[in-house]
Amino acid sequence: MGAAPDSSDPLGSATRRPLLDADALARTVDRMAHQILEKTAGAHNTVLIGIPTRGATLARRLAARMRAFEGVDVPVGILDTTLYRDDLRLRAVRALEETTEPPGGITDRLVVLVDDVLYSGRTVRAALDALRELGRPRAVQLAVLVDRGHRELPIRADFVGKNIPTAPEEQVRVLLAEVDGENAVVIISGGPS
Amino acid sequence: MKHLLSAADLDREAATLVLDTAAQMDAALAGREVKKLPTLRGRTVVNLFYEDSTRTRISFELAAKRLSADVITFSAKGSSVSKGESLKDTALTLEAMGADAVVVRHSMSGAPHRLAQWVRGSVVNAGDGTHEHPTQALLDAFTMRARLGRLEGLRVTIVGDVLHSRVARSNVLLLSTLGAEVTVVAPPTLLPVGVDAWPVEVSFDLDQSLPKADVVMMLRVQRERMSASYFPSPREYSRRYGLDATRMAMLAEHAIVMHPGPMNRGMEIAAEVADSVRSTIVEQVSNGLSVRMAVLYLLLGGAEVAA
Numbered sequence: 001m002g003a004a005p006d007s008s009d010p011l012g013s014a015t016r017r018p019l020l021d022a023d024a025l026a027r028t029v030d031r032m033a034h035q036i037l038e039k040t041a042g043a044h045n046t047v048l049i050g051i052p053t054r055g056a057t058l059a060r061r062l063a064a065r066m067r068a069f070e071g072v073d074v075p076v077g078i079l080d081t082t083l084y085r086d087d088l089r090l091r092a093v094r095a096l097e098e099t100t101e102p103p104g105g106i107t108d109r110l111v112v113l114v115d116d117v118l119y120s121g122r123t124v125r126a127a128l129d130a131l132r133e134l135g136r137p138r139a140v141q142l143a144v145l146v147d148r149g150h151r152e153l154p155i156r157a158d159f160v161g162k163n164i165p166t167a168p169e170e171q172v173r174v175l176l177a178e179v180d181g182e183n184a185v186v187i188i189s190g191g192p193s
Numbered sequence: 194m195k196h197l198l199s200a201a202d203l204d205r206e207a208a209t210l211v212l213d214t215a216a217q218m219d220a221a222l223a224g225r226e227v228k229k230l231p232t233l234r235g236r237t238v239v240n241l242f243y244e245d246s247t248r249t250r251i252s253f254e255l256a257a258k259r260l261s262a263d264v265i266t267f268s269a270k271g272s273s274v275s276k277g278e279s280l281k282d283t284a285l286t287l288e289a290m291g292a293d294a295v296v297v298r299h300s301m302s303g304a305p306h307r308l309a310q311w312v313r314g315s316v317v318n319a320g321d322g323t324h325e326h327p328t329q330a331l332l333d334a335f336t337m338r339a340r341l342g343r344l345e346g347l348r349v350t351i352v353g354d355v356l357h358s359r360v361a362r363s364n365v366l367l368l369s370t371l372g373a374e375v376t377v378v379a380p381p382t383l384l385p386v387g388v389d390a391w392p393v394e395v396s397f398d399l400d401q402s403l404p405k406a407d408v409v410m411m412l413r414v415q416r417e418r419m420s421a422s423y424f425p426s427p428r429e430y431s432r433r434y435g436l437d438a439t440r441m442a443m444l445a446e447h448a449i450v451m452h453p454g455p456m457n458r459g460m461e462i463a464a465e466v467a468d469s470v471r472s473t474i475v476e477q478v479s480n481g482l483s484v485r486m487a488v489l490y491l492l493l494g495g496a497e498v499a500a
Contacts, residue, residue, distance in 0.1 A: 080217065080221065083221060083230045083231070083232040083260075083490070084230070084231060084232070088232065088494050088495060089495065089496055089497075090496060091495060091496055092495045092496055093490070093491055093494045093495030093496075094494075094495065095210060095213070095214065096213070096214050096217035096218070096221070096490075097217065098217065098220065099217065099220045099221045100220065101223070101224060129231065133225055133227060133229075133230075134225070
């Protein structure tokens with residue numbers, strides 16, 4: 001039944017152009033944590049929901065930074081959107097990822113969805129559908145480390161780490177130590193897409 | 194993968210993917226009020242049941258519905274089959290109606306394999322004669338992994354009517370793929386010819402194999418498939434091969450007792466064993482739903498695969 005190859009396959013002959021190094025990435029996450037705290041009045045009644053794989057890692061990092069800055073404990077959940085995607089039949093079947101509801105649920109709370117890269121917006125649309133099944137949040141906002149443009153749906157992020165203009169044939173990779181063994185954001189071009 | 198006809202179709206990677214997917218399905222629906230996913234919207238699943246079944250039929254039907262597929266359940270009674278329509282003609286009818294998957298149970302071993310040659314959609318074997326029942330083996334493996342944390346090196350003792358049991362055959366195939374050590378225990382008359390070639394140990398003495406088992410799987414005595422007398426009397430069978438409270442006490446502390454259902458209480462399994470904390474019989478049913486959702490998702494959830 002083989003799952004689709006994950007986008008973290010070896011890079012092969014592709015060229016890799018660095019956009020953020022480890023320090024810049026850490027500062028970006030710090031800034032996003034501050035912005036979320038500011039916009040949510042100290043993360044009052046707020047939960048972070050990460051979209052696997054790297055969105056979930058980022059959500060945990062943001063929560064850790066928010067705890068370090070203001071001593072708040074923001075619940076973190078993980079939401080796999082695969083079963084809600086509208087493009088399942090365009091590709092080989094995908095392996096599912098983890099889903100964990102945040103402690104206390106999401107109903108009547110402010111949900112901040114967290115993902116690594118915002119591109120077509122289809123993952124976010126799937127996430128909104130999946131969220132609806134978990135409960136009725138007071139509001140949903142979106143935090144992404146990288147916005148690379150090329151939206152196919154009317155979706156925009158509330159918190160953006162970095163806006164990066166890209167060509168559609170390029171790929172933006174967010175590498176996080178917990179998953180990839182290093183911290184960086186890179187653009188890949190010329191490799192297999 | 195296009196069809197699921199035999200537990201032998203699954204290598205270790207594919208089998209593990211099914212089990213992992215089932216666990217994620219569980220997590221995706223845990224604690225939900227509305228247990229529904231939009232994943233297979235617009236796809237049609239036909240349940241084609243030529244043989245009586247309660248839990249498997251309902252389980253597949255519910256699994257398909259939870260994934261938002263359109264489900265048609267078709268049992269031989271009350272259909273054109275009772276007017277003498279052949280499997281092939283029924284298959285062509287389903288084909289014409291555009292079934293994306295056919296879940297088939299049939300009293301003849303090999304019927305799902307034939308069906309797979311006639312229809313364009315995916316075929317899932319939901320039990321064929323005394324041959325195989327791969328989703329049962331998957332849900333059993335899922336239950337073992339959930340209860341005991343692993344399958345590799347697990348000692349599984351399968352007891353009873355191995356001869357007529359598609360559950361035993363599929364379990365032996367899948368469990369050996371996943372690295373478990375299987376022992377089958379049965380009276381010599383209820384072991385199939387060629388069991389020596391199976392990747393199992395064979396024993397005729399239940400009491401001897403109980404203390405070292407991590408899992409004891411009791412099989413139903415399938416009287417409806419027995420045309421001759423395979424053992425002197427039910428009481429005699431029960432005394433030698435039934436699991437009662439005294440025998441259960443011989444099991445290791447952590448060992449679990451499984452049964453694919455439906456049970457003959459008092460025959461192969463005593464009521465106090467079936468209802469004990471070691472028994473996973475009710476869990477097996479709910480795990481069956483998750484595993485069948487996983488199978489349907491993996492067969493139908495991506496781009497169409499060539500046969």
